[in-house]
Amino acid sequence: xxxxxxxxxxxxxxxxxxxxxxxxxxxxxxxxxxxxxxxxxxxxxxxxxxxxxxxxxxxxxxxxxxxxxxxxxxxxxxxxxxxxxxxxxxxxxxxxxxxxxxxxxxxxxxxxxxxxxxxxxxxxxxxxxxxxxxxxxxxxxxxxxxxxxxxxxxxxxxxxxxxxxxxxxxxxxxxxxxxxxxxxxxxxxxxxxxxxxxxxxxxxxxxxxxxxxxxxxxxxxxxxxxxxxxxxxxxxxxxxxxxxxxxxxxxxxxxxxxxxxxxxxxxxxxxxxxxxxxxxxxxxxxxxxx
Amino acid sequence: xxxxxxxxxxxxxxxxxxxxxxxxxxxxxxxxxxxxxxxxxxxxxxxxxxxxxxxxxxxxxxxxxxxxxxxxxxxxxxxxxxxxxxxxxxxxxxxxxxxxxxxxxxxxxxxxxxxxxxxxxxxxxxxxxxxxxxxxxxxxxxxxxxxxxxxxxxxxxxxxxxxxxxxxxxxxxxxxxxxxxxxxxxxxxxxxxxxxxxxxxxxxxxxxxxxxxxxxxxxxxxxxxxxxxxxxxxxxxxxxxxxxxxxxxxxxxxxxxxxxxxxxxxxxxxxxxxxxxxxxxxxxxxxxxxxxxxxxxxxxxxxxxxxxxxxx
Numbered sequence: 013x014x015x016x017x018x019x020x021x022x023x024x025x026x027x028x029x030x031x032x033x034x035x036x037x038x039x040x041x042x043x044x045x046x047x048x049x050x051x052x053x054x055x056x057x058x059x060x061x062x063x064x065x066x067x068x069x070x071x072x073x074x075x076x077x078x079x080x081x082x083x084x085x086x087x088x089x090x091x092x093x094x095x096x097x098x099x100x101x102x103x104x105x106x107x108x109x110x111x112x113x114x115x116x117x118x119x120x121x122x123x124x125x126x127x128x129x130x131x132x133x134x135x136x137x138x139x140x141x142x143x144x145x146x147x148x149x150x151x152x153x154x155x156x157x158x159x160x161x162x163x164x165x166x167x168x169x170x171x172x173x174x175x176x177x178x179x180x181x182x183x184x185x186x187x188x189x190x191x192x193x194x195x196x197x198x199x200x201x202x203x204x205x206x207x208x209x210x211x212x213x214x215x216x217x218x219x220x221x222x223x224x225x226x227x228x229x230x231x232x233x234x235x236x237x238x239x240x241x242x243x244x245x246x247x248x249x250x251x252x253x254x255x256x257x258x259x260x261x262x263x264x265x266x267x268x269x270x271x272x273x274x275x276x277x278x279x280x281x282x283x284x285x286x287x288x289x290x291x292x293x294x295x296x297x298x299x300x301x302x
Numbered sequence: 303x304x305x306x307x308x309x310x311x312x313x314x315x316x317x318x319x320x321x322x323x324x325x326x327x328x329x330x331x332x333x334x335x336x337x338x339x340x341x342x343x344x345x346x347x348x349x350x351x352x353x354x355x356x357x358x359x360x361x362x363x364x365x366x367x368x369x370x371x372x373x374x375x376x377x378x379x380x381x382x383x384x385x386x387x388x389x390x391x392x393x394x395x396x397x398x399x400x401x402x403x404x405x406x407x408x409x410x411x412x413x414x415x416x417x418x419x420x421x422x423x424x425x426x427x428x429x430x431x432x433x434x435x436x437x438x439x440x441x442x443x444x445x446x447x448x449x450x451x452x453x454x455x456x457x458x459x460x461x462x463x464x465x466x467x468x469x470x471x472x473x474x475x476x477x478x479x480x481x482x483x484x485x486x487x488x489x490x491x492x493x494x495x496x497x498x499x500x501x502x503x504x505x506x507x508x509x510x511x512x513x514x515x516x517x518x519x520x521x522x523x524x525x526x527x528x529x530x531x532x533x534x535x536x537x538x539x540x541x542x543x544x545x546x547x548x549x550x551x552x553x554x555x556x557x558x559x560x561x562x563x564x565x566x567x568x569x570x571x572x573x574x575x576x577x578x579x580x581x582x583x584x585x586x587x588x589x590x591x592x593x594x595x596x597x598x599x600x601x602x603x604x605x606x607x608x609x610x611x612x613x614x
Contacts (some may be wrong), residue, residue: 024506027541031507033484035443040409041409042414043409044406044410044422047402047406047486048422048425048426048482048486050426050483051425051426051429051484051486052429053450054440054441054444054450055429055432055440057450058440065382067553068317073453074453095604104508113334113335113338114335116331116334116335116520117331117332117335120328120331120332122431124322124323124328125322126322126328126329126472128323132332132336135339136335136339139339139344139347140597141345141595142343142347142591142593143496143541143544143545143591143594145545145547145567146350146545146570146587146588146590146591147343147346147347147350147587148570148571148574148587149350149353149570149574149575149580149583149587150346150347150350150353150584151346151350151351152575153343153349153580154342154345154346154349169338169341169342169427170342172338172341173338173339173341173343174342174343176335176338176339177339180335204323205323205327228482230430231508233540234433234434234435236433236434236548237548237551241575251433251436252420252433252435255433255435255436255439256435256552259439266443266448269443273432273436273439273440276432276433276436277431277433277436278392280430280433281431283425283431284430284431291427292423292424292427292492295427295430295488295489296489296492296496
């Protein structure tokens with residue numbers, strides 16, 4: 013199948029190409045396209061509807077309409093901007109903490125031997141087996157007792173605690189497979205732990221840094237149940253929970269509702285556009301959690 | 303480890319073998335991560351375990367009641383109904399979440415152009431930029447009176463089929479199960495695809511020389527060699543089903559109509575935060591955890607693979 017000469021592939025005009033695929037080849041390519049299209053139907057509908065006013069929504073349900081009702085977006089942005097800001101703040105702070113902790117810990121675990129190293133490591137990994145949702149209630153009571161409810165910290169601190177683990181796992185693995193001679197020669201030149209980490213390990217670990225950052229960003233940005241139970245003040249509320257409030261406010265007004273939904277996708281959309289490859293890898297790296 | 307005699311004379315915390323920072327520095331640097339781990343993971347986990355055996359009402363101290371919560375759960379019709387729903391949902395979700403992405407991954411794998419194959423994978427990941435909560439909200443709309451399903455049935459003239467899919471007891475659970483149609487999840491597809499691309503070219507070439515048909519290659523070479531990925535997806539899907547009541551919280555809020563869409567996770571949430579029976583909720587959580595641990599162990603036992611390299 014793959015043995016078809018490359019030369020003809022490049023030179024063949026379009027009709028010949030289709031014939032070479034055969035009935036079956038055309039059929040499954042069409043099926044793939046159809047599946048992709050069906051996957052996108054809800055999102056396409058979301059975007060077209062977000063530009064409709066009420067009249068347009070009821071009178072041309074399926075087709076895009078003109079003029080575009082930009083006021084939907086003005087309305088949605090006005091209502092959602094606080095939540096978006098909060099989400100970005102919480103996500104950025106969590107990522108910073110997760111990266112700082114997991115890089116440091118991963119480096120120590122990979123490079124040095126010290127009593128308790130494996131115990132601490134497995135103590136961390138063991139927590140991966142406990143899905144966070146099952147600890148929802150005791151964790152809630154605990155942060156309530158710590159007086160953290162309705163603050164940014166109630167989200168940031170537990171996120172760092174929980175998500176550093178995947179990072180430690182990935183960074184330890186990554187640093188361990190680097191050429192250790194690099195570190196040893198730096199050691200001979202008198203570079204200590206921090207300089208080895210900063211000048212040798214970090215510059216080499218940009219790809220995995222991106223993966224861990226994106227993975228954490230996805231996890232924090234999408235988390236819903238935890239902020240739902242720990243925040244009720246809209247000043248600190250994140251976007252996922254805020255969307256629920258917003259939904260209640262625009263009930264029945266489909267234009268603003270879908271404009272809000274579309275806006276909620278923009279921040280990660282930007283991240284996706286800027287760092288497509290890291291994003292694609294970050295999506296699957298979290299799977300190690302199993 | 304290989305410490306020289308001169309090093310041994312120092313106090314233990316200042317000891318370090320060649321090329322290592324002193325122990326006190328290492329432990330000081332670990333203090334942050336470890337205290338976070340204890341504070342926000344271990345304390346709640348231990349508390350969850352302990353409180354499963356107590357009656358624990360908000361604002362009052364917990365009272366030890368032994369196994370009472372578990373015995374009560376055993377006779378609780380709502381909990382039993384939720385288990386039944388979980389089983390139904392689980393079977394359906396397992397079938398479609400493992401099969402459709404495999405077919406899609408095979409299709410993408412067989413695309414001859416690398417560019418198109420990458421484009422297809424990017425397209426499947428793209429929906430992930432929409433927060434999960436919002437995706438469920440969109441589906442809630444899709445099933446609503448003014449939604450896509452109703453409009454589609456109207457356009458097709460199937461007026462008998464126009465009703466509240468999510469609010470009718472007969473269809474609610476299946477409507478929930480069908481959220482995410484056509485189930486070509488980017489995550490699962492990427493995992494399968496990674497497995498397929500890891501298959502050594504030499505094996506595939508050998509099969510080709512032997513004149514194996516494309517279907518034969520898929521069944522006899524691809525499937526056995528991506529078992530590691532299958533196992534990973536089985537575990538991830540299982541955890542997702544048992545944990546995942548976010549979708550139900552958005553779609554039906556309280557497991558209604560009646561208890562037709564109640565699942566154990568949602569029942570736990572409702573007990574903890576609405577019915578104010580936190581000990582009972584902790585007991586449900588503990589049962590789910592034990593169930594997950596046992597199934598994960600069983601899955602790893604039965605789907606054996608030698609080179610387990612998930613993700614990447």
